[in-house]
Amino acid sequence: MTVGCKDPKTGKMMKQSVRVSNPTLNFINVPIVRDPKLIPRGLPRNKHLKIESNGGGHLVREARVSTLLDSMRASSPARARPASAATRAASLDDEQKSWIQRHPSALSMFEQITRASVGKKIVMFLDYDGTLSPIVEDPDRAFMSDEMREAVRDTASFFPTAIVSGRCRDKVYSFVKLTELYYAGSHGMDIKGPPPGSRCNGNRMNNGESVLCQPASEFLPMIDEVYKTLVESTKSIPGAKVETNKFCLSVHFRCVDEKSWDDLAKQVKLVLSEYPKLKLTYGRKVLEIRPTIEWDKGKALEFLLEALGYANSNDDVLPIYIGDDRTDEDAFKVLRERGQGLGILVSKVPKETNASYSLQEPSEVMSFLRRLAEWKRKSLRASL
Structure with a gap:
């Protein structure tokens, strides 16, 4: 101007x-x-x-910086307002009931979900943090349980299953440790499937090779440079942790005192001011730095559906995406706009979402996966 x-x-x-x-x-x-x-x-x-x-x-x-601080606070648990305990409880109860009516539990609506899948091939998409593992203070210790791993393995034995995470693909794989899955790391900017020649629930890639999609490869030197700069510029802020996810970065502030959030926001903004080709978003107690290309978890979902041969088979496939974070909304939105598939938000509190259903925590995700696999197992037995 x-x-x-x-x-x-x-x-x-x-x-x-x-x-x-x-x-x-x-x-x-x-x-x-x-x-x-x-x-x-x-x-x-x-x-x-x-x-x-x-x-x-x-x-x-x-x-x-004020907008970024508002975003950081929005990703934190809401503070109780000055009011009587009874008034707060009644208000929250009414809000929860209204939200559940619009986003009912995927467990209570399980029969409706399975009826919608009749004659269709279910394809599962799962976020990792907060979905398959609990949210923890140290992101390097976000381990999934053996029971959850078995539930995911059982699900993948019947349905093509992908892990879609903001984490580095190799890091997610080190947590999950299942070779038969598809992995989409860095918010879908690093996608790979099972090893060539392997079969997953009877499905194989059209070309017989593993999926490999890296639309942001040219940004790798820049991402590495910003990572080193952020590590240096934030080391004076106790609790701040910068994580490299190969094609994107995460600045965790879960362990940072709220009084220091302003300093952290300023440092991140200052560094990124020199890199207009990178954008800043946020999730649950984390700031996400990504290339400005048009690619996200929704694009990753579409890519995997196409790679699996379901690009033009809206009547033959039912994608189910389960996630808990703002970045998962990109995938929920794609499913809603396509009028195809189901989004399931993992959350204990009401949130604005494009998901159709909800689950409260990873333990309910595990129950849903187990129930889905058992339903399919019984269906196959009945058809014999």
Whole structure:
């Protein structure tokens, strides 16, 4: 955009162009002015200005951190408002009942789900953290139980099954340890299937080879550079942890004191201001840094359906996606827009979602998977 400022030598008004370097991050670069008092008017309000020295002049760089802080707080448990315990309980109960009516439990609606699958091939998509494993303070210790692993293995013996996670694909595999699955790491930017020649529930890739999709390969050097910079710039903030997921990064603040969230947000914003090809999103107590390409968990779902041969078979396939995070909403939205498949949100509290059904926690996910496998087992026996 163009703004006016006064030339300190002539006193005349001059037009200056202002370039928005990254609308997603709310950074605005303003041309160098010789006097800080002559900062152009008309800039967006409720933002924080940072003035840096540059060759005798002053470069005005504006970083809006408040929006990011709001997002960080939104991913945290809500604080109780000043009210009586009875009033809060009644209000929450009413809200929960209303939400459950719109997103009923996948366990209580199990028969309806199986009826919808008659004559169709079920394809399972599962998030990892908060879905197959509990959310823990140390992301490196988000282990799934042996019982959950067996439930996933049993499910995969009947249905093509994929793990779709923001984690690095190799990291997710080290947790799950099942070769017969499809793995989509880095929010779907790193997809691979079972080894060539292997068979999973009677299905095989059309070309007989494992799936491999890496649409963001060109960003690897940049991601690695940003990772090193963030590790260095956040090491002074106790509890902050930067995790590399190969094609994206995660900045965990679950163990960071809320008083330090502002400092963490500023550090992340400052680093990313130099990388307009990267975007910032957030999940449950985590900031996600990803390439700006049009790719997410919804795209990964569509890619896997096509790779499995179900791209144009809306009447023959029933995708079921189970996840707990904001990033899973991309997949829920795809299913809703296609009018095909079922999204199941894992959450104990009401949330805005495109999912059709809900489950409260990983233990209910395990029960659902076990029940689904047993239903299929009985169906096959009955058909003999």
